[in-house]
Amino acid sequence: MKAVIVRTIGSFEYIDTPVPQPAQGEVLVHVAVAGLCRTDIKLIDVGHRDLTLPRIPAEEVVGNVTALGSGVDPAWLNKRVYVYPGTSCGTCRPCRQGAGNLCRSMQIMGFHRDGGFAEYACAPVDSLIEIPNACDFDLAVTAEPLSCCLNALELAQLKAAERLGIWGGGPAGAFLSRAALAMRASPTIFEPNPHRRNMLEAEEQVQPDHPFDVAVVAVGSTEAYHEALAHLAPRGRLVLFSGLSPTETLQSVDFNALHYHEQTLVGAYGCSYRHGEQALDWISSGKVKVDDLISHRMPLSQLNEAIKLVRNQQCMKILLYPES
Numbered sequence: 001m002k003a004v005i006v007r008t009i010g011s012f013e014y015i016d017t018p019v020p021q022p023a024q025g026e027v028l029v030h031v032a033v034a035g036l037c038r039t040d041i042k043l044i045d046v047g048h049r050d051l052t053l054p055r056i057p058a059e060e061v062v063g064n065v066t067a068l069g070s071g072v073d074p075a076w077l078n079k080r081v082y083v084y085p086g087t088s089c090g091t092c093r094p095c096r097q098g099a100g101n102l103c104r105s106m107q108i109m110g111f112h113r114d115g116g117f118a119e120y121a122c123a124p125v126d127s128l129i130e131i132p133n134a135c136d137f138d139l140a141v142t143a144e145p146l147s148c149c150l151n152a153l154e155l156a157q158l159k160a161a162e163r164l165g166i167w168g169g170g171p172a173g174a175f176l177s178r179a180a181l182a183m184r185a186s187p188t189i190f191e192p193n194p195h196r197r198n199m200l201e202a203e204e205q206v207q208p209d210h211p212f213d214v215a216v217v218a219v220g221s222t223e224a225y226h227e228a229l230a231h232l233a234p235r236g237r238l239v240l241f242s243g244l245s246p247t248e249t250l251q252s253v254d255f256n257a258l259h260y261h262e263q264t265l266v267g268a269y270g271c272s273y274r275h276g277e278q279a280l281d282w283i284s285s286g287k288v289k290v291d292d293l294i295s296h297r298m299p300l301s302q303l304n305e306a307i308k309l310v311r312n313q314q315c316m317k318i319l320l321y322p323e324s
């Protein structure tokens with residue numbers, strides 16, 4: 001099969017490699033489409049806390065189940081599935097508290113084990129979510145980025161009619177906005193790049209002129225973090241959604257301001273299985289609109305061109321199709 005593989009940090013290769021065999025409790029998924037995530041590019045460029053090499057990246061994966069490992073219910077064969085990218089133990093304290101994404105022995109597709117930039121990928125049967133018939137693969141694959149937004153907004157306890165400020169109008173910011181609209185909150189995206197702003201809907205962009213109940217930083221910029229904090233309302237929650245480069249993580253925060261205004265800092269990273277179920281349900285039912293956020297559909301062999309589009313911010317969501 002054709003696949004993209006990262007052997008050393010800083011580069012990737014498009015190669016021929018054997019189709020993997022599903023182990024006990026796993027299935028083989030014929031990948032229909034994989035989403036390109038900024039994290040995939042970060043992983044190739046500079047590595048990642050959770051990465052082991054060599055690795056086939058991609059954690060946004062949907063496809064058909066074409067083979068079963070031992071012990072897997074035969075009913076899964078030929079099912080259309082979304083693959084929740086994490087594997088959690090289910091028994092540690094975070095798992096028992098419903099935060100499988102913080103599992104002490106978390107294994108992530110595309111990081112600890114091979115992901116979807118390939119014709120086939122193995123996945124634990126416990127990580128599969130069946131895609132409703134009414135939902136096509138291109139929409140279903142966006143359940144992964146949407147899941148991470150649902151986790152963040154859940155942690156921030158965003159409520160209907162609350163004002164949400166989103167710093168960064170890339171795919172993550174756009175998905176956060178759509179999730180907030182589905183929750184009947186009032187989102188505003190701040191994005192300096194005019195080309196990106198043109199890809200967002202008109203109501204999603206104004207200058208910050210009022211405080212926000214929830215502010216989410218969806219761009220790896222310390223300036224954005226400080227600006228978001230400065231626009232937080234009393235009792236506001238600042239969501240630390242986007243990672244920063246390791247040299248920028250220590251920022252000074254006025255704790256007295258948080259104290260007097262009863263404001264909260266909220267960390268958010270990834271998503272749990274149940275967020276995948278919720279995201280897929282919201283996408284397939286039309287509760288959240290995502291189709292217009294898919295800006296490019298490209299063959300996997302053109303990953304290099306796709307990465308250039310992301311680097312130059314000339315795209316929203318890019319979907320990649322493995323070729324045979």
Ligand SMILES: [Zn+2]
Pocket residue numbers: 088089090091092093094095102103104105
């Ligand atoms: Zn666990």
